[in-house]
Amino acid sequence: MTPATLTAPKQLKTTSTATTRPGGYAGNLLRVDLTRRTCRAEPWGPEMMRELLGGVGLGAMILYRETAAKGGKGNVSWDHPDNRLVLATGPLAGLPVWGTGGLTVCTIGAGTNGPTSTQANGFFGTNLKYCGYDAIMVQGQSKDWVYLYINDDVVELRDARSLVGLDTWETQGALYKETGLAGHQLSVYSIGPAGENLVRFAAIQGDYGHVASKNGCGAVMGKKRLKAVAIVKGTKSLRAADPRGVVQAAEEIAHDLRTDASARSLYEYGTLPGVVNLSKMGALPIKNYTTNLTSNVAGADMSVWEAPKLRENFDHRGHQCNACGMHHCHMSVIRHGDQKGKIVDEPEYEGWSGCGWAIGAADRDGVAWLNTQCDRACVDVNEWGWLCGWVMECQEKGYITKEQLGFELKWGDVKGSNRLLQMVSRREGFGNILAEGVKRAAEKLGGPAKECAIYIEKGATPRGHDHRSRWEEMLDTCTSSTATMETGNPVHPTEIGQPARINPFDGEQVAKYVAGLRGRRSFEDSLGICIFTSRTRLEYICRALSAATGWAFTVDDALRFGKRTAAINRATALRCGHTGAMEYPSTRYGSTPVDGPAKGQAIRAQWEKMLDTWYAEVGFDRKTGKPLPKTLKELGLEWLARDLWGKKA
Amino acid sequence: MSVLRLHPQKCTGCLRCELACSYMQTGEFQPAKSVIRVSPFEGHTSYAPYTCTQCAEGWCMTACPVGAITINAVGAKDVLDDKCVGCKLCTIACPYGTMFYDPGTRKAFKCNLCGGAPACAEACPTAAITYEDVATADWLGDFAVERTARVLAEAR
Ligand code: SF4
Ligand code: SF4
Ligand code: SF4
Numbered sequence: 001m002t003p004a005t006l007t008a009p010k011q012l013k014t015t016s017t018a019t020t021r022p023g024g025y026a027g028n029l030l031r032v033d034l035t036r037r038t039c040r041a042e043p044w045g046p047e048m049m050r051e052l053l054g055g056v057g058l059g060a061m062i063l064y065r066e067t068a069a070k071g072g073k074g075n076v077s078w079d080h081p082d083n084r085l086v087l088a089t090g091p092l093a094g095l096p097v098w099g100t101g102g103l104t105v106c107t108i109g110a111g112t113n114g115p116t117s118t119q120a121n122g123f124f125g126t127n128l129k130y131c132g133y134d135a136i137m138v139q140g141q142s143k144d145w146v147y148l149y150i151n152d153d154v155v156e157l158r159d160a161r162s163l164v165g166l167d168t169w170e171t172q173g174a175l176y177k178e179t180g181l182a183g184h185q186l187s188v189y190s191i192g193p194a195g196e197n198l199v200r201f202a203a204i205q206g207d208y209g210h211v212a213s214k215n216g217c218g219a220v221m222g223k224k225r226l227k228a229v230a231i232v233k234g235t236k237s238l239r240a241a242d243p244r245g246v247v248q249a250a251e252e253i254a255h256d257l258r259t260d261a262s263a264r265s266l267y268e269y270g271t272l273p274g275v276v277n278l279s280k281m282g283a284l285p286i287k288n289y290t291t292n293l294t295s296n297v298a299g300a301d302m303s304v305w306e307a308p309k310l311r312e313n314f315d316h317r318g319h320q321c322n323a324c325g326m327h328h329c330h331m332s333v334i335r336h337g338d339q340k341g342k343i344v345d346e347p348e349y350e351g352w353s354g355c356g357w358a359i360g361a362a363d364r365d366g367v368a369w370l371n372t373q374c375d376r377a378c379v380d381v382n383e384w385g386w387l388c389g390w391v392m393e394c395q396e397k398g399y400i401t402k403e404q405l406g407f408e409l410k411w412g413d414v415k416g417s418n419r420l421l422q423m424v425s426r427r428e429g430f431g432n433i434l435a436e437g438v439k440r441a442a443e444k445l446g447g448p449a450k451e452c453a454i455y456i457e458k459g460a461t462p463r464g465h466d467h468r469s470r471w472e473e474m475l476d477t478c479t480s481s482t483a484t485m486e487t488g489n490p491v492h493p494t495e496i497g498q499p500a501r502i503n504p505f506d507g508e509q510v511a512k513y514v515a516g517l518r519g520r521r522s523f524e525d526s527l528g529i530c531i532f533t534s535r536t537r538l539e540y541i542c543r544a545l546s547a548a549t550g551w552a553f554t555v556d557d558a559l560r561f562g563k564r565t566a567a568i569n570r571a572t573a574l575r576c577g578h579t580g581a582m583e584y585p586s587t588r589y590g591s592t593p594v595d596g597p598a599k600g601q602a603i604r605a606q607w608e609k610m611l612d613t614w615y616a617e618v619g620f621d622r623k624t625g626k627p628l629p630k631t632l633k634e635l636g637l638e639w640l641a642r643d644l645w646g647k648k649a
Numbered sequence: 650m651s652v653l654r655l656h657p658q659k660c661t662g663c664l665r666c667e668l669a670c671s672y673m674q675t676g677e678f679q680p681a682k683s684v685i686r687v688s689p690f691e692g693h694t695s696y697a698p699y700t701c702t703q704c705a706e707g708w709c710m711t712a713c714p715v716g717a718i719t720i721n722a723v724g725a726k727d728v729l730d731d732k733c734v735g736c737k738l739c740t741i742a743c744p745y746g747t748m749f750y751d752p753g754t755r756k757a758f759k760c761n762l763c764g765g766a767p768a769c770a771e772a773c774p775t776a777a778i779t780y781e782d783v784a785t786a787d788w789l790g791d792f793a794v795e796r797t798a799r800v801l802a803e804a805r
Contacts, residue, residue, distance in 0.1 A: 095668075247669075323668055331693075
């Protein structure tokens with residue numbers, strides 16, 4: 001196979017005006033057409049940068065503009081060649097602000113068959129920017145398996161047939177060998193068997209442990225037969241409008257993360273403290289939402305789950321992303337048990353919950369191993385917890401028989417879970433049904449099995465918490481246009497005029513809060529910065545962005561920008577056929593906890609009211625789901641108002 | 650004299666030092682132009698920074714045919730741009746691989762200890778690089794041996 005190479009980057013460079021280009025930007029978007037086997041650098045201008053920033057801001061617009069079904073209504077579906085896979089960084093990627101190596105993946109995902117915004121960190125964003133590109137836009141479908149290789153101006157679609165079947169870590173290893181590079185010299189984001197086999201919740205995994213996990217973006221990559229994207233740490237310089245200002249803003253953010261009470265534990269231990277903290281609120285999901293008592297998990301001793309003990313259980317070391325000083329990401333070597341000596345990525349809180357508590361497992365070594373198995377297969381660890389936990393419960397109750405599954409799978413059986421994972425990733429036997437994700441598998445089985453499955457009617461599944469005691473997150477997850485929380489939890493809410501805390505079980509307050517916090521997350525996810533290192537004051541982030549680009553970007557600008565992005569994603573979701581009827585939790589997901597700290601708190605009793613309030617607050621039409629013309633005009637989206645409402649706008 | 654003391658076991662591979670160095674040396678953010686480089690060990694799980702040790706021998710200085718390498722006010726070997734003819738002899742002479750050549754400017758470049766306020770030490774969030782008044786040494790040897798042994802153990 002002859003590699004397809006970049007067409008005419010030189011010509012294009014003359015049109016991209018480095019002098020007027022805002023700082024922080026590389027200046028080009030890379031368009032890759034897998035059907036035509038072409039790679040083209042498209043320069044983009046300062047106005048478009050200011051309007052879309054990058055990340056989900058850019059991705060949302062590309063999806064809206066480029067994925068409408070040809071000749072008529074509707075949208076292309078996730079598996080159509082015209083679907084786009086946008087891998088976007090942002091203006092802060094590659095600069096010395098903590099945690100700026102990330103990417104945002106935007107695509108029509110296989111889970112909801114609607115828009116997606118999902119993030120991962122590592123060095124992808126950094127390496128891509130130093131090669132001269134702010135984002136990659138993939139379209140078409142390749143005949144044979146390929147991988148995309150980027151090294152400054154050398155951009156090639158290379159033969160990946162020898163990589164097929166390898167898991168994501170093996171793929172990165174094989175590409176290290178092929179290129180003779182190692183470590184952060186080559187950032188590799190790839191899919192494993194689950195992506196190749198179009199598992200509906202397949203993720204894209206990169207740089208040993210970073211996962212863009214939501215909405216089956218890995219299945220989209222698999223459908224396109226794109227095995228991996230490998231980016232050499234490029235040699236092009238990034239300018240900043242006020243470089244000293246960027247360094248100072250970075251210091252300010254770092255200081256805040258180190259010292260602020262709400263960020264400090266994250267700084268010291270990443271998301272590890274979540275396990276114990278959330279268990280005290282009833283937000284740690286246990287055994288498929290059947291209980292909220294950790295004592296119902298065999299062998300659970302909460303004292304060893306305190307963050308320092310959890311970390312020290314392993315031989316561990318920091319494995320940070322670009323320019324990051326958090327003591328968050330770590331590599332660990334398992335010290336005890338069957339998997340002794342194995343190198344794993346230290347699980348996030350969501351790994352401990354998805355591969356642990358949700359499936360009734362409390363063996364830390366086993367859970368850590370299973371979590372990395374998920375990453376290697378490229379399976380979303382959250383959905384894995386809901387799927388595997390559901391199968392375990394169904395077997396216990398006799399809804400799924402041993403014969404159906406092919407073996408017995410009991411609560412807490414980590415090895416059995418891995419066996420199931422391999423079946424699902426390869427669509428073997430019963431794994432073929434499960435590979436469709438919790439919702440579709442549950443609907444296929446129907447009856448009482450369906451009643452105990454955790455999902456959202458849109459086709460996605462929640463993040464790794466028990467949302468029955470985190471109502472904001474359930475509402476956010478169900479109303480989101482991007483298959484996972486679109487607004488996110490509060491970060492310094494008083495900075496944007498929201499209360500410091502609310503009554504978490506008052507539906508009205510919750511709905512107002514979720515609406516009031518809207519915008520921030522979509523803004524952050526457009527910058528190429530990590531969700532954790534952006535847990536600082538919005539003002540500081542705006543300062544970093546302003547110093548990088550030379551724009552005067554205020555907190556108001558940021559929120560407005562975020563709301564605009566969310567409105568555009570909403571418009572695409574509507575075109576994909578998402579309706580208000582889908583904004584509901586499944587029976588189990590929206591059930592009432594039977595024990596634990598949130599016992600008896602019934603979210604479904606308040607759900608309709610919560611939706612009414614949320615719709616009124618965000619300025620969307622409850623009947624059609626559309627953002628109201630007035631809302632759109634306030635956001636400066638007159639064109640979208642015309643698109644959605646025609647003359648009525 | 651103060652030198653950069655490296656503590657490889659503390660390094661997390663965040664590359665902040667490279668970024669800070671390139672900014673200090675060039676005014677732009679581009680690790681490829683930094684004179685400190687972070688290398689992976691154990692495949693991908695460990696990292697360690699490396700830069701000029703300001704070795705007592707000063708091989709680069711001895712090798713330079715035009716006397717373009719001098720010792721600056723803080724005791725660092727430093728390349729005088731207007732004298733350097735870009736012959737690259739110093740890059741070959743340095744046994745540590747910490748003398749670089751920039752094809753853009755056609756000059757050699759190296760760590761000059763940022764004139765006494767090293768940006769890398771300042772930027773490193775884990776204190777894996779400190780600026781101390783100690784005798785210079787090979788900071789990486791033992792670490793490299795230990796981490797390489799680990800990879801082999803894993804491969805078995
Ligand atoms: S906080 Fe963690 S994920 Fe975020 S940039 Fe730092 S190391 Fe990476
Ligand atoms: S560049 Fe190399 S030879 Fe010159 S002083 Fe540094 S370590 Fe010694
Ligand atoms: S800044 Fe420190 S921790 Fe980060 S790569 Fe450099 S030496 Fe290692």
